Each structure stands twice: as structure tokens, then as C-alpha cells.
Amino acid sequence: MEIMGADLVKACACLGAGISMGLGAIGPGVGEGFAAGKACEAIGRNPQEAGLLTRTMLVGQAVSESTGIYSLVISLLLLFVV
Amino acid sequence: MEELGRIHQLIIPFFGHNLTFNLEVIIMTWIVISILLLFGFLASSKKSIIPGPLQVVGELLVAQLFALSKDALGEDLGKKYAPLICALFMFLVLSNWIGIVPHMHEPTKDLNTPLSLGLLGFFISHYLGIKTKGMKAYLKAYIDPFFFMMPLNVIGELAKVVSISFRLFGNIMGGSIIILVISYLVYSLILPPFLNAFFGVFVGAIQAFVFTMLTLVYIAVQVK
Numbered sequence: 636m637e638i639m640g641a642d643l644v645k646a647c648a649c650l651g652a653g654i655s656m657g658l659g660a661i662g663p664g665v666g667e668g669f670a671a672g673k674a675c676e677a678i679g680r681n682p683q684e685a686g687l688l689t690r691t692m693l694v695g696q697a698v699s700e701s702t703g704i705y706s707l708v709i710s711l712l713l714l715f716v717v
Numbered sequence: 718m719e720e721l722g723r724i725h726q727l728i729i730p731f732f733g734h735n736l737t738f739n740l741e742v743i744i745m746t747w748i749v750i751s752i753l754l755l756f757g758f759l760a761s762s763k764k765s766i767i768p769g770p771l772q773v774v775g776e777l778l779v780a781q782l783f784a785l786s787k788d789a790l791g792e793d794l795g796k797k798y799a800p801l802i803c804a805l806f807m808f809l810v811l812s813n814w815i816g817i818v819p820h821m822h823e824p825t826k827d828l829n830t831p832l833s834l835g836l837l838g839f840f841i842s843h844y845l846g847i848k849t850k851g852m853k854a855y856l857k858a859y860i861d862p863f864f865f866m867m868p869l870n871v872i873g874e875l876a877k878v879v880s881i882s883f884r885l886f887g888n889i890m891g892g893s894i895i896i897l898v899i900s901y902l903v904y905s906l907i908l909p910p911f912l913n914a915f916f917g918v919f920v921g922a923i924q925a926f927v928f929t930m931l932t933l934v935y936i937a938v939q940v941k
Contacts, residue, residue: 698929701880704887711890 648717652710659706667696742827749812749824779803785930789937794845798936805834806929813889813921819915823888823921825855828882831928835882839874846939855939871933881931888924892916 672691678685727738731900735941760775782803787795807827825831847855857872896916902911 636760693923694927694930697884697923698931700888701884704884704891707887707891709884 652713655706656710659703663703665701666699670696686695726838742824746818746824747895789933809925817917823889828886835878839878842936842939885924885928
């Protein structure tokens with residue numbers, strides 16, 4: 636059974652989707668953890684502002700998540716379109 | 718699992734072109750719109766000093782979002798554009814939450830909805846920028862540090878639309894795919910309610926809030 640060109644393309648697309656998602660998840664993971672840690676420090680220093688800090692932290696995390704979301708979109712494209 | 722990449726489409730030939738309608742998205746969008754209209758009608762029909770439960774929810778949402786937009790845009794513009802912000806937030810929250818109901822799909826799971834809402838924010842912000850600052854000051858913002866930075870500024874403006882719409886689309890689509898895959902793996906036994914609570918309710922509300930805030934911030938950047 637020889638490997639056809641289309642099979643090779645499909646296999647490479649699946650591999651690329653996995654690599655894209657895995658590498659793209661590193662940055663947002665580190666960044667969001669850093670943001671959460673800093674927010675914890677700030678809440679410990681200033682507990683009565685906890686609501687505002689939590690809201691700001693969540694919005695900032697959702698924005699910094701976007702690079703991970705881009706890699707998710709790329710891997711979805713690779714899986715379903717290629 | 719085989720329903721993962723499938724979309725129901727209605728394709729109508731029209732003078733040599735094919736018009737494609739994503740039927741599910743259109744129906745779900747109209748369901749969301751009618752629920753919102755019903756909510757608005759019920760919340761404001763019996764206004765009283767001692768508010769009913771729906772009126773309390775409506776007053777809470779409207780007061781919070783008016784305060785947000787007044788903070789960002791100033792008193793006059795904030796009051797003028799707060800209804801837009803309210804409508805955007807309520808529509809996005811309801812469309813992200815409607816996926817919790819079985820056999821319902823989020824309209825934001827299709828890229829068309831977030832992209833059109835992002836383009837709406839883009840055009841409104843640039844129209845307001847031209848209207849409040851004048852054409853000369855608006856164009857001057859593009860050659861801000863010096864002339865050769867113009868391509869970067871233009872690409873930066875266009876990237877805002879792409880980033881804001883792909884963020885919402887990716888979050889909702891990724892969440893629904895994760896729910897589908899994990900429900901398939903555990904034979905829909907224990908985990909799906911918790912997954913729906915996290916990806917549907919929590920992430921949906923946060924992404925709707927982020928989308929609304931970013932639209933507001935883009936408008937505020939153009940106005941100042």
C-alpha cells in the first residue's frame with residue numbers, strides 16, 4: 636500500500652494542527668498565570684478592591700488569550716478545510 | 718462526532734452567482750432577537766416604583782452599561798451611544814448562552830456574526846472619529862510619529878477588526894468543540910453540565926463583556 640499525495644497532505648495538516656495548538660497554548664498559559672498571580676498579590680495588599688481587580692484581571696486575560704485563539708482557529712482550518 | 722464540521726446551507730442561484738445562506742445561524746439569530754424583544758417589552762410594559770423581577774434585571778443592565786459608556790466616552794457621547802453598547806452586550810450574552818439549551822446553536826459559532834459585529838464597531842468608530850475631530854485631524858492620526866509609519870497604522874486598524882471578531886468566534890467555537898468531544902468521550906454521563914456551565918455561561922459572559930468593552934475602547938480611541 637503506497638502513500639498517496641492527498642493522504643500525505645491530510646497527515647501533515649493534522650500534525651500541523653497539533654503542533655500549532657501545542658505551541659500556541661504556551662504563551663497565553665504563561666501570560667494568564669502571570670496576570671492571575673499579580674492580581675492575587677494586589678488583592679492581598681488591598682482586599683477591599685477585590686471586585687474591580689477581578690474584573691480587570693478577567694478582561695486582561697481574555698484579551699491576552701487571543702494569540703491562543705488564533706492558533707486554535709489555524710488548527711481548525713487545518714483540520715476541517717485542508 | 719460526525720456533526721462536527723457540518724453546516725446547513727441554503728444555496729440559491731442568482732444571475733450566475735450562488736447566494737449562500739447559513740440557515741441555522743439565521744434562525745438562531747432571529748430566536749435571540751425575538752427573546753430580547755420580548756424581554757424588553759415585558760421589562761418595560763409595567764413600569765412601577767416597586768419594580769418587578771424583569772424590570773430589576775433590565776434596570777441593572779442598563780444602569781451598569783450607561784455608566785461604563787459614560788466613563789469611556791464622556792457625558793454627551795456616552796449617553797448617545799450607550800443604547801448601542803447595551804444592545805451589543807445583551808445580544809452577545811444571549812447568543813453565547815443559547816447554546817446551553819439542547820438542539821440550539823450559538824449564532825456566534827459562525828464567523829459571520831462576530832465579523833459583522835466587528836465591522837459595525839469599526840465603521841461606527843471611524844465615522845465618529847471623522848465627525849468629532851474633523852477630516853484633517855483624523856487623517857493626521859495615521860501619519861502620527863512620521864510619514865513612513867502609515868502602512869503600520871492602517872494595518873493596525875484593520876487588525877483590530879480581525880482580532881476582535883476572531884477572539885469571540887474562536888472562544889465560542891473552541892468551547893463547543895471541547896464540549897462535544899468530551900461529551901463523546903464520557904458517553905455524556907457526568908461532565909457535560911459542568912462543561913456547559915464553564916464554556917457556555919462563564920466564558921460566554923466574559924467574551925461578550927470583552928467584545929463590548931473593546932468596541933467601546935475603539936470608539937473612545939477614535940474620538941479622543
